[in-house]
Amino acid sequence: MAAGRPEQGDKRVSERNAVVLKEFGADLEITSFPEVKPEAGAVVVDVSHAGICGTDMHLQHGKLPIPLPVVLGHEAVGRVRRLGEGVDTDATGAPLREGDLVSWASNIPCGTCFYCAQEEEPSLCETRKVYGINQSCAQWPHLSGGWSEQIYLQPGSTIVRLPEGVTPEQVIALGCAGPTVVHAVLGIGKPREGDVVIVQGSGPVGLAAAMYATMAGAAKVIVVGGPANRLEVARQVGIGDVHVDIFTSTKAESRLAEVLAETPDGRGADIVIEATGVPAAVAEGIDLTRKGGKYLVVGQYTDHGPTPLNPHLITRKQLQVLGSWAFSPKNHLDYVLSVPELVQRFDLSKLVTRYKLGEVNEALVDMRSGATLKPVLVSGAVS
Ligand SMILES: [Zn+2]
Ligand SMILES: [Zn+2]
Incomplete structure (x- = not known):
């Protein structure tokens, strides 16, 4: 017809x-x-x-x-x-x-x-x-x-x-970052009032994740991303409480120490949200999550291949590793x-x-x- x-x-x-x-x-x-x-x-x-x-x-x-x-x-x-x-x-x-x-x-x-x-x-x-x-x-x-x-x-x-x-x-x-984050953060990650949240990535998905974490009652939201102009926009708009620039803090080890120092007793975040699309960010995200915490992988929408990570940490830290698709x-x-x-x-x-x-x-x-x-x-x- x-x-x-x-x-x-x-x-x-x-x-x-x-x-x-x-x-x-x-x-x-x-x-x-x-x-x-x-x-x-x-x-x-x-x-x-x-x-x-x-x-x-x-x-x-x-x-x-x-x-x-x-x-x-x-x-x-x-x-x-x-x-x-x-x-x-x-x-x-x-x-x-x-x-x-x-x-x-x-x-x-x-x-x-x-x-x-x-x-x-x-x-x-x-x-x-x-x-x-x-x-x-x-x-x-x-x-x-x-x-x-x-x-x-x-x-x-x-x-x-x-x-x-x-x-x-x-x-x-x-745009699509809004509904993506409603699904991932509110539907799957489910931050609780008072949580400390780390967001890896400062593109639209990362910034949306930071905003929804704040609206869900997170006590502190730490955005780890870049470049500087994006973090500056985030600050101007009031997105996130702490901003760590991966373009200036380029060494993985010292960046880890810098970000962990922002979490209570340096133990890591209650929830870490990955919004980078970079496979190597996943191992770092696991390091940033506290014992018993949640690691939510949202940004790997395109298949950029495998990445080395230590699965022992998932067991030892008793992590909940979560994914969210679209x-x-x-x-x-x-x-x-x-x-x-x-x-x-x-x-x-x-x-x-x-x-x-x-x-x-x-x-x-x-x-x-x-x-x-x-x-x-x-x-x-x-x-
Ligand atoms: Zn899209
Ligand atoms: Zn169907």
């Missing part, structure tokens, strides 16, 4: 620009696609802000298996342009209308596999659809990524209206609903650097160099 597909020869169908990855390792290109009408249960959104995250760099360079060509962008915010038949509320049950500012979960789990139906852990679903990652733009409805003037949200998407007083820029400032639509919803509380404490928009859609290649270069913390593509289609 061709419901929602543009009629042949329909001259009113307008075109929308989108950023397309055609070939691994190559620059991204702007391509235009026809706007499509939403089928029943679908929603067409004019994207206003779309985040760039570390995963996008890995996707561009073929580090994860994805179909090409693809409109990249798995984190975005925009304004509802057209609602398909039967869609009149958002994921919270609040009325949804054309013109509303919305955010949406990047993934649609299958709902029926072992992980979805029995484990109730849809982040582990193996056949979930992910906007901007595994939906090729060669196939209808083409506009399946956030780095675009428009996106077609398929039936089954989890869409949430932005809470009152929250701006698109505030929501996109953490996030579920519910985690995304919880993230967006937590933004009003986050922004009372942290000026999230300070994390953002804006780029136009056509400046995407520069934005990627700036992110790779660490010059920007959170590049965000702002579409000219929506003011």
Whole structure:
């Protein structure tokens, strides 16, 4: 059935620009696609802000298996342009209308596999659809990524209206790091009131982890990361209580002593959260965790290979070593609903650097160099 597909020869169908990855390792290109009408249960959104995250760099360079060509962008915010038949509320049950500012979960789990139906852990679903990652733009409805003037949200998407007083820029400032950390830190690591928490890494996931640890009642949050400009932004925004720069504290042994000295009696943190994506950070993280503590590995989203570590320490320190993979639509919803509380404490928009859609290649270069913390593509289609 061709419901929602543009009629042949329909001259009113307008075109929308989108950023397309055609070939691994190559620059991204702007391509235009026809706007499509939403089928029943679908929603067409004019994207206003779309985040760039570390995963996008890995996707561009073929580090994860994805179909090409693809409109990249798995984190975005925009304004509802057209609602398909039967869609009149958002994921919270609040009325949804054309013109509303919305955010949406990047993934649609299958709902029926072992992980979805029995484990109730849809982040582990193996056949979930992910906007901007595994939906090729060669196939209808083409506009399946956030780095675009428009996106077609398929039936089954989890869409949430932005809470009152929250701006698109505030929501996109953490992008997928927000729901990733809601899943990892609140759902799996579960810091307790009064905990001392160490966060390894000061990219968006690390900074989000530090913020949520603070909001969960951590007594002290120690951020171990870099470069200096990122830590400076963290300080300005009020993220973390202590900041250790791995670019100046380069020797593993003295860095370990420096960080442990910040923990009670030098015994290590109650929870250490890995958000670096660097395999070698894991052995150091185990050294930073106190006996009986938790080590939560969140940052190893891309497979960078094995790393030496001493498993004796896991036994001797009686560690809980935990992993967290991606996030579920519910985690995304919880993230967006937590933004009003986050922004009372942290000026999230300070994390953002804006780029136009056509400046995407520069934005990627700036992110790779660490010059920007959170590049965000702002579409000219929506003011
Ligand atoms: Zn991401
Ligand atoms: Zn599933």
